[in-house]
Amino acid sequence: MLKRPTTYDSEVFKEFNRLDEDNFQSVVHFYEQHKGDMMTLNFDERFIIHLSYCNSLYETNDYKKHLKVSDEIIERSIYNNIQFFNGEDIYMKTLHQKAKSFFHLHKYNASQHIAQELVKMNPGHKPFSQLLNKCLIRQRPILIKRVLAAGVLLYLLSVVLVVVNILLVKPISEVSVQPMEFLRKGIFIAGIGMLFFGIVLHHVLAFIQIRRVKLQAKTKK
Numbered sequence: 001m002l003k004r005p006t007t008y009d010s011e012v013f014k015e016f017n018r019l020d021e022d023n024f025q026s027v028v029h030f031y032e033q034h035k036g037d038m039m040t041l042n043f044d045e046r047f048i049i050h051l052s053y054c055n056s057l058y059e060t061n062d063y064k065k066h067l068k069v070s071d072e073i074i075e076r077s078i079y080n081n082i083q084f085f086n087g088e089d090i091y092m093k094t095l096h097q098k099a100k101s102f103f104h105l106h107k108y109n110a111s112q113h114i115a116q117e118l119v120k121m122n123p124g125h126k127p128f129s130q131l132l133n134k135c136l137i138r139q140r141p142i143l144i145k146r147v148l149a150a151g152v153l154l155y156l157l158s159v160v161l162v163v164v165n166i167l168l169v170k171p172i173s174e175v176s177v178q179p180m181e182f183l184r185k186g187i188f189i190a191g192i193g194m195l196f197f198g199i200v201l202h203h204v205l206a207f208i209q210i211r212r213v214k215l216q217a218k219t220k221k
Helices: 011-017 024-033 035-040 043-059 063-079 090-104 108-121 126-138 142-172 174-220
Strands: none
Touching (some): 024 035, 024 043, 035 043, 043 090, 063 090, 090 108, 090 126, 126 174, 142 174
């Protein structure tokens, strides 16, 4: 566990301690302004500032830069056997933020991979499952794409039939208008039904996959 001592000799770290760490923009500015001084600090000071910088990049939505820095934090925490700081699990928090950065950059497959590993490590932690669910929903399997495409096609066909009924059928045969209208309504309902079915099926498949991951994790434990 990494602890924040009460006194340090480094003037840079003393200046860092005077910052409001919830003012993420100021932390980012401080780090980038003093980047050249980082190598002169001892490991604890450097790591603490680097950790705060990583978190601030995420909070200020600088996701591309955050991905690079988060890799450095994860690598150093593993290499130096540091997992906790200020009561937080550095490894899990940084991985979670990394997965969310991938998600915000629309790299859903990469985000899903990390989220799935996080669920395996802690099946009961809701935010991990929620992120995995979001990733799965954003990535439609071929089956879901085909069901939704069929629904859209049927819906468009029902719209075309309205035009056909008005411009072609009605002028030729008034009697045929009602049967065509029944057919149009049937196709319209089928189209909406397919769309609804596709969306529900997609969520059900995501739920089943998450449940399977949780069960596998619990079984291994």
